[in-house]
Amino acid sequence: MNAFKRLPWLALLLAGLVLALGAAACGGDDDDDGGNGAADTGAQTEEGDGEQMRIGLVTDIGGLNDRGFNQLAYQGLQQAESELGVEIRVLESKSDADYIPNLQTLADEGFDLIISVGFLMQEATATAAETYPDTSFAIIDAAFDPAIPNAQGVLFKEQEAGYLVGYLAGLVTESNTVSSVGGQKIPPVDKFIAGFKKGATDANPDVEALNAYSQDFVDQAKCKEVALDQISRGSDVVFQVAGGCGLGALDAASEESVWGIGVDADQAFLGDYVLTSAVKRVDVGVFSTIEQLVNGEFAGGETTIYGLAEDGVGMGDTSANAPADAVEQAQAQIDAIIAGEIEIPETVE
Numbered sequence: 585m586n587a588f589k590r591l592p593w594l595a596l597l598l599a600g601l602v603l604a605l606g607a608a609a610c611g612g613d614d615d616d617d618g619g620n621g622a623a624d625t626g627a628q629t630e631e632g633d634g635e636q637m638r639i640g641l642v643t644d645i646g647g648l649n650d651r652g653f654n655q656l657a658y659q660g661l662q663q664a665e666s667e668l669g670v671e672i673r674v675l676e677s678k679s680d681a682d683y684i685p686n687l688q689t690l691a692d693e694g695f696d697l698i699i700s701v702g703f704l705m706q707e708a709t710a711t712a713a714e715t716y717p718d719t720s721f722a723i724i725d726a727a728f729d730p731a732i733p734n735a736q737g738v739l740f741k742e743q744e745a746g747y748l749v750g751y752l753a754g755l756v757t758e759s760n761t762v763s764s765v766g767g768q769k770i771p772p773v774d775k776f777i778a779g780f781k782k783g784a785t786d787a788n789p790d791v792e793a794l795n796a797y798s799q800d801f802v803d804q805a806k807c808k809e810v811a812l813d814q815i816s817r818g819s820d821v822v823f824q825v826a827g828g829c830g831l832g833a834l835d836a837a838s839e840e841s842v843w844g845i846g847v848d849a850d851q852a853f854l855g856d857y858v859l860t861s862a863v864k865r866v867d868v869g870v871f872s873t874i875e876q877l878v879n880g881e882f883a884g885g886e887t888t889i890y891g892l893a894e895d896g897v898g899m900g901d902t903s904a905n906a907p908a909d910a911v912e913q914a915q916a917q918i919d920a921i922i923a924g925e926i927e928i929p930e931t932v933e
Contacts, residue, residue: 640690644702650828652848660870683708741891746779754787755910763794763819767826804832811836850900861900
């Protein structure tokens with residue numbers, strides 16, 4: 585039975601009445617866990633009665649301190665709060681068992697739009713969207729097939745960013761061996777890796793591109809172990825594609841004095857050993873989705889895709905120690921990619 589449909593309809597109706605009465609009595613005071621109390625639906629806001637639109641965000645298990653994917657989503661949410669005047673709330677998921685309860689909490693509180701962060705939340709988000717048809721939902725890194733009329737998918741062309749950093753890696757490697765450390769073998773991870781391998785071998789046909797998965801997006805020790813193994817096999821450029829876990833891979837690169845490549849956020853702040861980063865502007869996707877809702881243009885039932893042309897992906901800052909000519913050659917690939925002159929795979933063989 586659907587996890588959201590265990591209560592009889594009469595009980596749900598009574599629960600909604602109790603929440604509405606509670607809001608009137610308490611004046612919308614926050615609850616102990618930072619909640620916003622019972623809320624009105626988005627229809628009233630769109631009619632211009634002066635109430636703020638309310639936007640909720642549910643993270644995946646990486647949490648807001650992953651220095652990348654979830655943190656970027658939160659930055660996009662904060663930008664919307666500042667520039668669009670929306671009210672926001674974030675619920676962090678400690679495990680996949682939290683996905684449905686977190687989505688349900690925000691939906692029950694009447695949030696106008698609920699954004700899920702991550703491919704692994706696809707099934708839970710689809711269930712929530714179907715159960716709450718009057719609430720708008722969006723998910724980063726997934727799409728719905730068949731389409732759900734009140735849910736929008738937000739995808740990125742990770743392979744384009746992967747290609748750019750891979751091309752640079754192929755030019756700077758001295759051992760002719762580069763590597764990638766993935767979290768789990770899921771489409772957004774594999775698109776980064778497929779682009780990385782293609783870019784590296786296009787820049788240097790003699791390159792061998794190693795790849796392995798930690799099966800984790802949180803535990804840095806697991807990614808560090810994978811990276812150290814790759815370095816022992818000759819890799820002198822390590823590309824992390826594993827969120828918070830991948831920080832361990834970059835730590836291994838630092839310890840062994842080889843290049844590291846960050847992912848999602850620009851991770852150059854970690855040190856000059858970070859050659860560059862495959863930037864994925866999740867903040868842009870989140871902000872743009874909220875802006876669409878505020879402007880009455882929310883693309884429910886559709887999927888929005890961000891690539892180089894939309895400034896949704898790119899190559900981050902490069903290390904001061906990186907060869908300038910190699911950086912220029914890698915950046916020179918951008919126009920060709922946008923023009924469709926370079927065919928970049930999206931899957932890892």
